[in-house]
Amino acid sequence: MTITDNVHFTHLTDTPEADQPTPEATPATDGVELVTLPALNVSIENNVRTAADLDPAFLASVKQHGVLLPTIGYRDQDGRVVVRDGQMRVLAAIEAGCDVPVFVTARDDNTAKRIAEQLVANERRTALTDGDRLAAYRQLEIEGLSVTAIAKETGTKRDTVKATLAVAKSEAATKAVTDSALTLDDALLFAEFQDDPEAIAELQGCVDEGYADELKFTAERIRQDRQGKADMARIAGEWEAKGVRVVTSEDDYTTLSSLTDANDDAEDRPVLDAEAHATGCAGHAVFLQAWGEHTAVAVCTTPVAHHVKYPRYSFSTAPAAELTEEEVAEQKEAEKAARRELIANNKAWDAADTLRIEFVKSLLQRKTLPKDWTMFAAVAGTRHGWTMRADNSGGVRDLLSIESGSGYGADTVATWVEQHPAKAPHVALAVVLSAFENAANREWWRRPATEGAAYLNQLAAWGHRLTDVEKIAAGIQPEPVDSVEDADTAAE
Structure with a gap:
């Protein structure tokens, strides 16, 4: 026997037909009764879930589709429907002003039984996997729904739907989600390089070797390598054409x-x-x-x-x-190896630059700055005062996304902070961070100094993940690698 064998569909808000008796919702004895009634007419039983904050997306879904899954409850001694499982659905239905379906069962108000059932109901639920979600969104698109329509139907942000579909259309990205349990943001990197087997292999290598947190850095380096190779091929062609x-x-x-x-x-x-x-x-x-x-x-x-x-x-x-031929060959090979290492680390620094600045910008977007930022700024202004002396207002404007306005240079920033006095701490910290970023260059890893080490270690303490080349500049010995990345070109 299934649960639907004893389900009685009773809508308390239905208007009875003429000459028909008004249906009454009576307590179920040996079956289950499904009733639909206004959410305000439902009582919510005490619940083990103490935080009942409605998720905006969930509330939007209820407003769009109503309550799709029936709640579960019973009738009390006065015949009132009491919901045991489904308080969030009832609260959302109240907010949305809609009805709520309830499976009325032969339960009672036994406290121990209530707590046990609520624990089991909330902890034994299995959410959709990301792979399930990818397939579902893709199927909706195949059925003709646009990104906007999918967002509306599912109560999901449009950008999230767009990103999900991008992943779903890429075999490599979908595999990264289903097989490697990567996040949507990480999987998007695989989708970006889906037509580049070498790039996919390099990204997958990060995952397989346990360095999934380096995916963003690896992707940025691949982007810059792509652009660099295109530029180099163009320049090489121009010189070769000249003979x-x-x-x-x-x-x-x-x-x-x-x-x-x-x-x-x-x-x-x-x-x-x-x-x-x-x-x-x-x-x-x-x-x-x-x-x-x-x-x-x-x-x-x-x-x-x-x-x-x-x-x-x-x-x-x-x-x-005089060196022997073998010693000369070894010396030349050592010089080439050093040159390759120089090129590889310079490329790595360029990629790290991009990600580090992204982190600094996100840091300055926080409502609350790190507690020790004033100490860092004070030490930077004294111990590294020379770095702080240059006008870095352009960098400050970039880090805080301040429009140039009618002012010039530092005056623009000063005018902006006067108009936004609550942002004064953010501007003060941005001035310090921008000064360090202006000073940051490849020499930091080639000749590590206290200036670079102080800055990079502070960013690491605030949550920035240092790349290997940044660790060198920060005075941290990076983990050894098996080989240095080959380079096709030379540099001094």
Whole structure:
């Protein structure tokens, strides 16, 4: 026997037909009675759920669709319907001004029984999985519902629906949700790179190795690598069209700024002129700077045809030992490895820059700033006072999204805070953070100093997750890696 075998459908608000007796809702004895009545006519029993705040999305759903799932209750001694399971639905129905369906059962007001049943009913419910939700949203779209219509029908924000559908349409993103239990935001990264198997493999590698929290950083680095490769391919094509060789990190070369045609004992030792070198030396070439501003730098692949601008002088009377061919090869390989590491970390720094600034902006959007922000600002203004001296009003405006208005420079920020006095603490902290961001550069990881370490460690204490290259700048030894990422281009 199923529960529906003994269900009696009684609508207390129905108007009886002419010459028909008015139906009465009587307590069920050995069955279940389904009644529908105005929510205000229902009593809510004491409940183990003490917080009955209505979720806006849930309330919107009830206003849109009514109460879809019947509540469960019983009749008291006076015949009044008392709801045991479903207080949130009743409260939402009261707010929405609609009826509420109730399964009236043969329960009583036994306190121990009530508490046990409410605990079981609330704790044994299984919510939809994200995979279920993806499939459902996709099916609604296939059925012809637009993003706006789905948002309206489900009481979900339009942006959330749009993002969910983007994930649902990507096999890699859907797999990331169903197999790896990633969040919607993380899965969107897989959807973004769904046409790039190498990028998907790299993102999945983060997940498989237990570094899912690095997905945003990895995705940002992939974006910048994509743009960088496109820029580099364009620049390389332009130089090759001119008949100039483009070298990579695997080639041997020396930058023109390190060479001269002057003798070692000459007083004036100018560096090689790029135009003269281009027409007068068979070793003329360019390498493409792979980080920061993508540009071509003139180099020479036959440096022995020139002189070293800064010769190394030795005060030792003993002649320098000649290196064997094997030692020379090892030295060159070490130099190439160091160059690859330099390029990889510079790229990583550029990607970390973007995510760090996003965190700083979100920090300044909080209603309540970190409790120790004033201490940090005071120490920064004294110990790192030199960093604080520069005008960084442009950075402050960017971090706080302040319109430039009619003022100029720092005056714009001052005018804005006068108009928004409650935001004075946020502006004060933004001035400090912007000063550090203005000073932040790749030298922070190449030559770690107290300035960068103080700033990055403070951000970490406030919730920013430091990337490996930021850990180097912060004086934190990052976990060892098996290999350094290969780079296709060279940098000094």
